[in-house]
Amino acid sequence: MGILRWIQRQGRKPQRRDDKELVAMTARVTALNPRLRLVPHYEKRLAPRLATALEAIRATVDGLPAPREASEAAWDSDPHIHAYFGTAADVVRAFSRSPDLREFFDRTPFAEHAYAVLGMAMNERRTLGVALEGDVMHTDVPQTLVSFSDYQLRICAESEAALRAEILLRMLDQLAIEAMAQFAAGKGRRDTLERELALLKAQLKLYERQGMGLRSMVGGETADAAAVQSVRDEIAQNDSELAALGHAGDTLERQLECLGEVLGDAANRMHVEMRQIRLSQVNVMLPADSTAPGVDLELLCAHVPGDPPLVRWFSIVRYARADILSQATLLDEAARML
Numbered sequence: 001m002g003i004l005r006w007i008q009r010q011g012r013k014p015q016r017r018d019d020k021e022l023v024a025m026t027a028r029v030t031a032l033n034p035r036l037r038l039v040p041h042y043e044k045r046l047a048p049r050l051a052t053a054l055e056a057i058r059a060t061v062d063g064l065p066a067p068r069e070a071s072e073a074a075w076d077s078d079p080h081i082h083a084y085f086g087t088a089a090d091v092v093r094a095f096s097r098s099p100d101l102r103e104f105f106d107r108t109p110f111a112e113h114a115y116a117v118l119g120m121a122m123n124e125r126r127t128l129g130v131a132l133e134g135d136v137m138h139t140d141v142p143q144t145l146v147s148f149s150d151y152q153l154r155i156c157a158e159s160e161a162a163l164r165a166e167i168l169l170r171m172l173d174q175l176a177i178e179a180m181a182q183f184a185a186g187k188g189r190r191d192t193l194e195r196e197l198a199l200l201k202a203q204l205k206l207y208e209r210q211g212m213g214l215r216s217m218v219g220g221e222t223a224d225a226a227a228v229q230s231v232r233d234e235i236a237q238n239d240s241e242l243a244a245l246g247h248a249g250d251t252l253e254r255q256l257e258c259l260g261e262v263l264g265d266a267a268n269r270m271h272v273e274m275r276q277i278r279l280s281q282v283n284v285m286l287p288a289d290s291t292a293p294g295v296d297l298e299l300l301c302a303h304v305p306g307d308p309p310l311v312r313w314f315s316i317v318r319y320a321r322a323d324i325l326s327q328a329t330l331l332d333e334a335a336r337m338l
Contacts, residue, residue: 021054022043022047022050022051023043025050025054025172026042026043026046026047026050028169028172028173028176029046029050029172029173029175029176029179029259029263030042030046030176030259031176032173032176032177032180033180033255035252036252036255036256036259038252039252039253039256042256045256045260046256046259046260046263048264049260049261049263049264050263052263052264052266052267053172053175053263053264053266054168054172056266056267056270057168057171057172057266057270058168060171060270060272061164061167061168061171062164064164064167064272064300064316065298065300065316066160066316067115067160067163067316067317067318068080068081068315068316068317068318069081069317069318070091070095070118070317070318070319071091071092071319071320071323072088072089072091072092072323073088074091075087075088075091076088079279079295079297080297080299080315082281083146083148083279083283083295083297084118084120084148084151084315085148086147092323092325093325093330093333094151095151095153095319095323095324096323096324096325096329096330097330098151098152098153100152100153100154100155100156101114101116101153101156101319101324102324104116104156105321105324108158111158111321112320112321112322113318113319113320113321114153114156114157114158114318114319114321115156115157115158115159115160115162115163115316115317115318116153116155116156116157116163116316116317116318116319117153117154117155117163117167117314117315117316117317118151118152118153118314118315118316118317119150119151119152119153119154119302119312119313119314120148120149120150120151120152120312120313120314120315121148121149121150121312121313122146122147122148122299122301122313123146123147123148123149124144124145124146124285125144125145125147126142126143126144126145127142127143127144127145128140128141128142128143129141129143129145129284143284143285144284144285145282145283145284145285146277146279146283146284146285147283148313155167155170160316160318163316171270174271174304174305175262175263175266175269176259176262178262178269178305179255179258179259179261179262179263180255181305181306182258182261182262183254183255183258183259271302271303271304271305272300272301272302272303273300273301273303274298274299274300274301275298275299275300275301276288276296276297276298276299277296277297277299278290278294278295278296278297279294279295279297280292280293280294281293281294299313299315300313300314300315301313301314302314
């Protein structure tokens, strides 16, 4: 309703494309917690930080490389596809087994190709192998063997532009998720501090009362001044941290501010990086200055915060509908492996 009221307040003035985008993206980042729209002027308060986030995300998305053709033929011609899959047939099997890709082709019967994000796990295994140094073949040489597995295609689109637009939205969603996690962590910290504060105050009360009542009559160990002051110092520090977390009553206000902080810091929260490695024909990692035959690859890595955090490697690819294996073929292959 907040967005609707904001649109209505604009009257019949024509909106610029940027304004419409901000309205749509504001709805997107508050969709995980629609109650944020109850905060007065939430759209106006989020707008500058959201614009900053979109600029940072768009720069990241625009910097992603062009889609790679994924096919049996590409396994021989594209060193990246060759590195991702053990054999040319593995390319077809991996894509044909993807339920998301098959569902996309079922949903878009006229699409001849799918543009998709191929997500993978990368494994680096230390092993001993052979290496040629000059004219001498050495054995038991320490090597790092790189392999990829757990192929997933979660995002598919009919065009490269549509895919990049979807990636932008998913990255924006990630920022909204991080804001929720950050707020939840702060709330958890508040609960812990409040419990600690109650215990410390009780402890201080006991210390201060040790010179009263029966103890003043029968004697016994008493807390020294340093111990009492230490507890008082801990209470003061605890109170200070609680004050920094804000009042518990303005929960929605604090959640909105947390979301704004994360959006404004989007440039430092982009979890996509590029790693350059050199691999041999059989995926043995080579030093950058190696003279052994190999190819230089630029691999994309996404660090996904969470519990536990994930590290996933990915590539933008294009796959032809005509290359999808039938379900019957896949079942026959599975039967032969039993």
